[in-house]
Amino acid sequence: MIKINNLHANIEGKEILKGLTLEVKPGEIHAIMGPNGAGKSTLASILAGREEYEVTEGSVDFDGLDLLEMDTEDRARAGLFLAFQYPVEIPGVSNINFLRTAMNEIREHKGMDPISAKEFMAMVKEKSALVELDPKLASRSVNEGFSGGEKKRNEIFQMAMLEPKLAILDETDSGLDIDALRIVANGVNTLKSDKNATIVITHYKRLLDYIIPDFVHVLYDGRIVKSGTKELAIELEEKGYDWIKAELV
Amino acid sequence: MSYTEHELAKDLENQEYKFGFVSNIESDQIPKGLNEDVIRIISAKKEEPQWMLDFRLNAFRVWSEMTEPDWAHVHYQKPNFQDIVYYSAPKQTKKYESWDDVDPEMKETMKKLGISMEEQKRLTGVAVDFVMDSVSVATSFKSKLKELGIIFCSFSEAVQEYPELVQKYMGTVVPTSDNFYAALNSAVFTDGSFCYIPKGVRCPMELSTYFRINEGGTGQFERTLVVADEGSYVSYLEGCTAPMRDENQLHAAVVELVSLDNAEIKYSTVQNWYPGDKNGKGGIFNFVTKRGICETNAKISWTQVETGSAVTWKYPSCILKGDHSIGEFYSVAVTNNYQQADTGTKMIHLGRNTKSTIISKGISAGKSSNSYRGLVQIHKGAHNARNFSQCDSLLMTDECGAHTFPYIECKNSSAKIEHEATTSKIGEDQIFYCKQRGISEEKAIGLIVNGYCKEVLNQLPMEFAVEAQKLLTISLEGSVG
């Protein structure tokens, strides 16, 4: 699905990613953990196509496409989805209008006709129920005045609507109450198939109790320094990152 | 990444002003220049009654004494008033009796402009008066409106057919001496629209005037007068375009609205005069005086979407004379490249319990300058007057400018006046968020800007709102930087 090879990236002259390598196959769920400032969101942003970052070395293959050569919107149309750590508000633009525009752009890209209003609304109904998103939120302006938890749920709702191949969830669990956490996890698990994959960025093992990852990686100082299974998350929770740091020297 | 900024810039240069074509229609023009004789010629060509000529001559004398104002936050080469053709009319000056009589080239022009005049296209439910180079060319749905006693015709026709109405109201809201351009217009205006809604009648369709400048070297000076008699209602739309030319052309219009007791007038404008090229060459100077007066319990609502013109100078205003009258102003003004706009409103509260609302959304891109200038005036007798103003500015680049000049004059302590203003830069984060969902940059800007203007766009009649949204998106294509 995605093959990240020896990725180096700078922002404002400062190297953040220092040779990151990671492969995710269809049907897999990978968790990335790591201390604050390690470069997790940076990785997500670069994969999504944020232009502030300068990639100095390495390559990313996404389903046979040279991801780094693609525009942000083309990456999205090819099936890459990022659930933002801090979802953005767009006043005056309804969630529905936003999603319908997105969906139709993606469809157009695939040579499909625009979705009919009826079909679209049926889908909104189904998917908002899946993440237990208050239907009223669907017609409100994108994220405007949403609570922190509602914003995160809205990200998962959008993911459910757009049905991406690869979803990257950047700390979608932070700020969620325990019920919301379960709901979001349930959403991710329901959408899981052998054709798509998910990268979950999180600080807490808690989320991984609900979304069972196939692999857990530790991102530290711009590199994946340790990989394992769910057991690794448990170990991290017990010992903290100092343990990894100690191991590295 | 594959699409560089350079390519984008190239694409945009090629993004032509869609209405920039010139129609090859023979015109009847008089020589350049302005003096009493020219005014007499205009009046004679239009076979006007003496009172109309007198009105013009008086205006000309008033104008000759005045100097061009320069308080607005705009910079431009002042027009040479002797270098303008004051009368230009498409050759066949007689009004068409039926659609079939319309000259094919003219029909083609209207088609290109997207104006449907054919009566069978009733579906759109809009009656149109088409004014080209200061002459009304055709008016649709006239007979149907007549059944309800509604008069909707060209200004010239009104002067001939309804002199008592014209004489009673013309110049009562915008007096000749009001300002330099209003005086000029009063002297030389060649046509425009006239509309009268009788007592208690709710006009069943949108009335619309489409203004088009076609000839070069001409100025367009039209006059619109809308009178809503007691308890009536009308929604009026106005659209404007002009060909692309290197010269600056002057458009100095006067619009007067009279809303009598319990009447309501909704006046919407989508102004898309040619804005000049990307280097600021050419474009229309749009110096317009628009004002309405509200009697008791009456309402006037101005909605404008201003995307065109090289220089705009325009303050649609309301005189809230009657008790409980209401004035509203909803505006979106977009400037790009070297465009300059100084626009806003005046709300003059005279009556008791009068209420006004001002919502202004300025969007600046390129190297443009966009100013809001507003005056809220509460007179002594205006007990319990209320005003709410909100002026927001959105910047698309670091090189453009946005300015807000809100003036408040309050002579009655019971008044409640609220003013809010914000300035923000279009969010890179918002654009990125949209793009990450598969939405192209252009569409993203369109979405964000339309969202930003929503309160104003919501005021427009449906068909117009769709047009306005497209226009906003086109006007701002690739303008983020």
Ligand SMILES: Nc1ncnc2c1ncn2[C@@H]1O[C@H](COP(=O)(O)OP(=O)(O)OP(=O)(O)O)[C@@H](O)[C@H]1O
């Ligand atoms: N625009 C920027 N300018 C300068 N430094 C930046 C910028 N964006 C990120 N950084 C730096 O890059 C480093 C990695 O940040 P990043 O957001 O990727 O961390 P993270 O692993 O997601 O952390 P957290 O767990 O706190 O979310 C940090 O030191 C951060 O300060």
Ligand SMILES: [Mg+2]
């Ligand atoms: Mg982060």
